[in-house]
Amino acid sequence: MGASDSKLVFKKGIFRLSEERHIPANDAYWASFWELPESAEDIFSLFAPADVRRTRDNALENLESLLQAVTERLFMLRHHPSFPDPEFAPDREALNCIRVLTRVLPFIYEKESLQQWEDELLWSPRRKRTRKSSIAAEVLFDGGQDVQPKTPVDEFEDAKPLAEELIDTLLDLLFFSDLTVPKTLQGKPKVTHAIWQSGVGCNTSIPTTREHESNRCEILRLLLTLAGHSLYLSPSALPQQGTKALTYLCTNSDKQVVLSVLCSLLNTTLKYNPASWRVPYNALVFKDPKEILVTYTLQLLLATLLYPIPEQNGIATPKNFYRHFLGRLHRPQDFQFIVDGMTRVLNQPLLTNSSYIPGAQSSVKFAPEIIMLFWEVTQCNKRFRSFIIDTERAYDFVILILFYALEYKADASKQGVVRMCAFLLQTLSVEKNFGVNLNKSFEAQDTLPTAIRIAGFRGTYGDFLIQSIYVLITTSQGKLTAIYPALLAVINNIAAYLESVSAPTCSKIMQLFNSMSSPSFLLANDTNHSLLRSLLEAINAIVEHQYKRNPHFIFAILRNRKRFEALRSLTLESGREEIERRNRRRKDSAASHDPLEPNSTRSSVESIRSPTAPLSRAPTLGDVPEEDSAFAIGDDEDDSDDEARPTPAPSSPSENWSAASSVASAADDDVPRQLQGMSEKARGKMPAGAGNFSRQNSTTSLGSPVAGQSQPGFFEPSAHWIDSWLPELPLHTTLTVLQQLSVLVPRHALSSDMPTSATLGKIREVQLVGVEPSPVRVHSFEWSPMALGWYESLLWGFIFASEMHVSKGTVGVWNTTHIKLFRVQETAAQGPTLTSPRGAVDAVGSNIVSRIGAINLRGAGTPPTPALGNGQPPARGA
Numbered sequence: 001m002g003a004s005d006s007k008l009v010f011k012k013g014i015f016r017l018s019e020e021r022h023i024p025a026n027d028a029y030w031a032s033f034w035e036l037p038e039s040a041e042d043i044f045s046l047f048a049p050a051d052v053r054r055t056r057d058n059a060l061e062n063l064e065s066l067l068q069a070v071t072e073r074l075f076m077l078r079h080h081p082s083f084p085d086p087e088f089a090p091d092r093e094a095l096n097c098i099r100v101l102t103r104v105l106p107f108i109y110e111k112e113s114l115q116q117w118e119d120e121l122l123w124s125p126r127r128k129r130t131r132k133s134s135i136a137a138e139v140l141f142d143g144g145q146d147v148q149p150k151t152p153v154d155e156f157e158d159a160k161p162l163a164e165e166l167i168d169t170l171l172d173l174l175f176f177s178d179l180t181v182p183k184t185l186q187g188k189p190k191v192t193h194a195i196w197q198s199g200v201g202c203n204t205s206i207p208t209t210r211e212h213e214s215n216r217c218e219i220l221r222l223l224l225t226l227a228g229h230s231l232y233l234s235p236s237a238l239p240q241q242g243t244k245a246l247t248y249l250c251t252n253s254d255k256q257v258v259l260s261v262l263c264s265l266l267n268t269t270l271k272y273n274p275a276s277w278r279v280p281y282n283a284l285v286f287k288d289p290k291e292i293l294v295t296y297t298l299q300l301l302l303a304t305l306l307y308p309i310p311e312q313n314g315i316a317t318p319k320n321f322y323r324h325f326l327g328r329l330h331r332p333q334d335f336q337f338i339v340d341g342m343t344r345v346l347n348q349p350l351l352t353n354s355s356y357i358p359g360a361q362s363s364v365k366f367a368p369e370i371i372m373l374f375w376e377v378t379q380c381n382k383r384f385r386s387f388i389i390d391t392e393r394a395y396d397f398v399i400l401i402l403f404y405a406l407e408y409k410a411d412a413s414k415q416g417v418v419r420m421c422a423f424l425l426q427t428l429s430v431e432k433n434f435g436v437n438l439n440k441s442f443e444a445q446d447t448l449p450t451a452i453r454i455a456g457f458r459g460t461y462g463d464f465l466i467q468s469i470y471v472l473i474t475t476s477q478g479k480l481t482a483i484y485p486a487l488l489a490v491i492n493n494i495a496a497y498l499e500s501v502s503a504p505t506c507s508k509i510m511q512l513f514n515s516m517s518s519p520s521f522l523l524a525n526d527t528n529h530s531l532l533r534s535l536l537e538a539i540n541a542i543v544e545h546q547y548k549r550n551p552h553f554i555f556a557i558l559r560n561r562k563r564f565e566a567l568r569s570l571t572l573e574s575g576r577e578e579i580e581r582r583n584r585r586r587k588d589s590a591a592s593h594d595p596l597e598p599n600s601t602r603s604s605v606e607s608i609r610s611p612t613a614p615l616s617r618a619p620t621l622g623d624v625p626e627e628d629s630a631f632a633i634g635d636d637e638d639d640s641d642d643e644a645r646p647t648p649a650p651s652s653p654s655e656n657w658s659a660a661s662s663v664a665s666a667a668d669d670d671v672p673r674q675l676q677g678m679s680e681k682a683r684g685k686m687p688a689g690a691g692n693f694s695r696q697n698s699t700t701s702l703g704s705p706v707a708g709q710s711q712p713g714f715f716e717p718s719a720h721w722i723d724s725w726l727p728e729l730p731l732h733t734t735l736t737v738l739q740q741l742s743v744l745v746p747r748h749a750l751s752s753d754m755p756t757s758a759t760l761g762k763i764r765e766v767q768l769v770g771v772e773p774s775p776v777r778v779h780s781f782e783w784s785p786m787a788l789g790w791y792e793s794l795l796w797g798f799i800f801a802s803e804m805h806v807s808k809g810t811v812g813v814w815n816t817t818h819i820k821l822f823r824v825q826e827t828a829a830q831g832p833t834l835t836s837p838r839g840a841v842d843a844v845g846s847n848i849v850s851r852i853g854a855i856n857l858r859g860a861g862t863p864p865t866p867a868l869g870n871g872q873p874p875a876r877g878a
Contacts, residue, residue, distance in 0.1 A: 010036045011046050017062050018055040030069035034096040040218065043099045044807075049816045052107040056114075064121055067104065070097040071166055072128075078169050083190070084179050091179055095218055101166075102222045102813060109232045110817045122163035123244055127156045164248055167226065171257055173219050174264070180216045182207050193260040199267030199341075200334045201259060213293050220296035223249070224799065225813055227303050231796055231821050235670070235789030238821065242310035250307050250320040258321045265301040266326075269294055269373075270341025274348050274365055291365070292806055298369050299799045305376045306795055308788055327380040335387040338377065343393075345370045346400045349407070349449055368417045369798055371404060375424040389433045395440070395461055401425055402468045403452045409476050416794040418472075419671055422483040422490075423781065425465075429490045430778050435497035438462035459502040466491060466501075470508040485674045488534040489779035495541035496776045499549040503754060506556035509539065514560065517567045519575030520582065523717045529725045537777070540733040544773040551760040554737065559750050561738050568731055572719045670786035674779065736770050793821045800824070 013032045016023070023029060037043045055063050074097040077083050084091035108118055159165065172191045177184040181194050195202040196216075226245035230238055252258055272294040304322040311317050329335070345366050374397065377384050388394045405421035408414035428434050438461045445457045445464070454467055469487045472480060480487075491509075501509075515521060516532040542553055557564070744766060749759045783791075800819070803812045 006036060007042065007046060010042070014047055014051050017066065018051065018059050021059055021061070023062050023065060025065050025068065030066065031073075033066065033070055033100050034073055034093040037096050037099065038092070040099050040102075043096065043103055047100070047103050049107065052104055056107055056111065060114075060117070063104065063108075064117075066100070067121065068162070070100045071162055073097050075165060075169055078172060078176075084176075091215070094173070094179075095215065098170075098218050098222045102218075102225045105225050106228060106231075106814050106817045109229045112232075123161045125161060126159050128159040129155060130157050163226070163245060167223070167245060167248055170219050170223055171252075171261065174216060175260060180212050180219070182212075193256055195260055195267060196264040197267035197271050199263070199270060199337045200329065201263040202267065210289055213289050217289070217293050217296055220293075220300055221813065224296065224300055224303065227300070228796070228799075228814060230792060231800065231814060231817075231819050234820050235793050235822075236786060237789075238792055239308055239785045239788035240310060242308075246303065246307045247309060250304050250322055251309060251318040252321060255321075255325075259325060262301075262304075262322050262325055265297040266338075268297040269301060270338060270344075272341070272366070273344060275344070275351070294366070295802055295806055298366060298373070299802065302369060302372055302376070302795055303799070305373075305380075306792060308783075323376075323380055326377065327382075329381055330383050332387065335384055338384070339388060339393050342370050342374050343396060343400070346397075346404075349403065350400075350447075367404060368414075368420075371401070371417065371420060371424065372795065372798075375420060375427060378424065378427045385428065385431055386433075389428070389431050389437060392437060392440075394428060394434060394437065395442075398425070398428070398461060398465060399448070399452070402465070403449065405472060406468065407449075407451045409472060409480065412479075415479060416790075416797070418480060419483050419486075420794070422472075422480075422486040423672055425490045426486045426493070426779070426781060429493035430780055432497070432776075435462075435494035438465060438494055438497070439499045457504075459505060460500065462494060462498050463502045463505040465494070466505050467508055470512060473512070482671050484531055485534065486671070486781065488531060488538070489674060489781070492534055492538045492541065492777070492779045495538040496545040498542055499546055501542065501550050501553050503552045503556075506550075506553045507753075509535075509553075510556045510560050513539065514563055517563055519570070519578045522570070523572070523575050523579070525715050526717075526721070529729075533725075533729055534779070536730045536734070540730055540774070541776065543733050543737060544771060545776070547768060547771075548764055551763040552755065554741065554763045555750075555755045555759065557734055557737060558741060558745055561742065564731065564734050564738060567729070568735065570722065570726060572717060572722055575717075670784070670790040672781040672787045673784050674781050733771055737768065740768060741766060796821055 010032060013029065013036075016029070037046075052063075055066075074094055077089050077091075077094045077097075080089035083089035084094070086092075108114055160168070174180055175191050175193045177188075177190045177192065181192055181196070184190065184192060194206050196206060196208070198205045223245075227243060227249070229243045229245060233241060233243075272290070301322075304320070305326060307320055307323075309317050309320055348365075348367070378388075388397065401421045401424055405418045408418050440461055442457075442459065442461045442464050445453060452468070454464065454471075457464065457467070459467075469491060473484060473487060513532075513535055516528070516535055521528050522532065539557070542550055543557070547554065741763065744762055745759060749756065755763075800812075800814055800822075803814065807813070807815075
């Protein structure tokens with residue numbers, strides 16, 4: 001529709017849609033929607049949000065007729081024997097039908113009162129014209145309208161719901177001859193289900209063209225729009241209610257269709273090479289078609305893999321076949337392909353780290369989504385987990401995951417990614433060989449980006465992992481409290497296998513212990529003692545299983561003897577006295593450097609009120625001052641999915657009530673719940689498939705949640721409360737070590753930070769009495785409905801933000817609609833720049849921009865787009 005008068009005709013037709021009531025379904029007017037537009041931009045710019053809403057609110061019957069007209073036209077074209085033929089069945093018409101649906105559907109989804117109307121129109125069985133009657137009704141030749149065809153006996157037939165037939169048609173069109181895949185020979189089926197790229201399930205790529213890739217993008221975009229109904233549900237409702245389009249798509253039992261779609265999406269995504277751009281200033285690449293295609297393939301892949309099929313009472317929950325078949329992959333070459341593809345994307349910042357060109361280190365494309373994909377594969381495919389661990393590729397991923405966690409920890413918009421990184425590390429750490437392999441020396445630390453480098457580091461991958469976790473906990477200013485349990489679970493899972501833990505790592509663990517055992521931390525809320533317990537279990541595992549190989553660690557325990565002994569006799573009264581002493585010292589010194597102090601973390605003495613009656617126990621913490629340092633705490637799916645699975649419990653928002661609590665919404669802490677550590681023997685007795693990071697969402701649980709799930713409400717510690725958990729702390733092992741070694745290691749030997757070789761020798765020689773290795777306990781997690789809501793909102797936050805970048809020059813699919821899954825915060829518009837001119841210089845500026853193409857004149861800047869409120873998955877609320 002190049003001419004302006006043609007656009008005017010189309011725009012007038014748009015006005016007619018809302019102004020004239022009850023336009024007949026057989027009116028020639030409907031054909032203008034697929035005949036007149038020439039691009040997606042035409043439809044999105046001329047069919048404005050106000051036009052769609054006005055039609056929806058004032059002439060709903062016309063909107064219904066429009067949806068029926070464009071879908072029926074699309075179905076007719078798909079089955080036309082000549083499609084795609086520019087004269088008899090143009091692909092442009094099919095694409096326009098797809099574009100109209102992409103434009104209209106979000107505005108139907110956003111209006112909750114239309115739910116019943118939508119269900120009846122899109123998801124109810126229907127009667128439709130038979131193909132024979134549809135062809136008979138068409139005018140095939142000029143003058144043909146004078147001949148009245150005979151009405152077929154069976155003019156109508158039972159048909160699938162409209163939305164189901166639409167999804168089936170779109171899946172066919174993804175593999176349609178001369179539309180999205182190469183033209184097939186005469187007489188061959190038009191739908192070939194040929195995998196687009198080589199990789200998993202296919203050794204050769206099919207030829208493709210720019211037009212084929214563009215058509216795939218349009219079809220994938222509509223499938224994402226159908227799945228995008230998720231955006232208009234609250235995080236609590238989404239996992240329970242689900243999205244009909246995704247349920248239908250993911251429960252499709254046609255193996256050929258599922259595998260063709262899965263492998264095409266996966267291979268296209270993982271064949272992407274961000275390094276293919278040779279110009280260093282590449283942050284302002286305008287609409288590279290291959291990159292747009294990868295954007296949509298990755299997003300639809302994740303939308304299907306993450307989706308938990310909603311449960312229905314009395315009906316067996318069907319499988320998510322995309323997730324099922326991903327979990328069935330087993331060939332090493334497939335795993336190698338997946339690992340290489342993900343590493344290529346995640347490695348971008350490490351490869352550009354040495355560049356001295358300003359602006360060369362642009363934002364990493366697809367990194368959060370690839371991290372999510374990596375987490376998905378490690379959760380649902382036990383063989384893949386074993387592959388990366390046994391082939392030592394886990395080292396690379398540990399470093400990459402830590403890089404993104406540390407790089408994003410201070411960025412409010414990336415907190416969801418940091419949380420995901422923590423649980424990904426925990427997913428890997430449940431494997432024994434992961435902990436064993438961490439004892440390999442880490443030599444390449446100096447080549448890492450500054451954000452992750454540890455000054456003067458010498459040690460193993462295990463040392464590097466623990467010290468990085470220490471940095472995450474102690475420098476996050478309380479923003480990451482929701483994942484402290486997961487980070488400590490990682491240390492717990494690897495502790496029994498650690499050898500030759502370095503002195504700096506031992507020091508970091510002891511500093512964690514000192515802060516977590518401080519009264520100001522323990523009395524701040526009703527769950528912090530669970531964090532201390534988790535750390536103590538890790539300390540015990542090192543002592544019990546690797547005593548001889550870790551003399552530096554035993555030395556560190558000896559140096560902290562008073563803290564261990566004082567913890568055993570903690571009382572409410574002595575704890576409060578110590579907190580008051582710290583407050584006085586802080587006032588005297590005018591500042592506190594300990595993040596556990598008030599205004600530093602979520603722990604605060606102001607949140608602890610005085611008891612109704614004093615306690616008689618003698619204080620013992622007075623001579624153990626808390627250090628004013630710069631620290632403080634601010635099995636798997638088998639061959640079949642039919643096995644029994646653990647089911648998550650209903651989750652409560654995790655809140656730590658204190659004067660310094662985080663400003664983030666309480667619901668932001670809805671992350672997967674920690675389970676009590678289980679021994680390998682106990683895990684073996686569980687039902688087959690249990691403990692597999694299950695995705696079912698029911699209201700019962702096989703495991704008991706621990707650590708970090710504080711119940712809402714103001715917390716007031718009591719003596720009875722302390723007595724309920726203090727005697728249960730696992731202090732026996734460390735106190736036994738202290739008792740037996742204190743008489744052998746003189747006090748003056750503990751005065752220096754580094755032990756002498758003689759001291760280390762004495763420690764090694766000791767044969768501990770009364771300390772037996774306890775069974776190694778594996779600390780896993782489970783998905784609650786609220787955690788699934790968090791996870792899905794995180795994904796759709798990525799998709800929403802990405803669409804705003806992809807749709808430069810057009811209007812995003814979901815832009816201006818009323819999103820409920822997260823809060824959208826509009827950012828202030830930027831002023832005119834050479835790359836974004838305004839006013840009279842638009843024409844000249846646009847011409848200059850078009851010539852310099854990919855050259856980034858704004859450094860790492862990006863165009864103004866709606867930002868996700870609070871960053872996370874985007875904050876709760878509408």
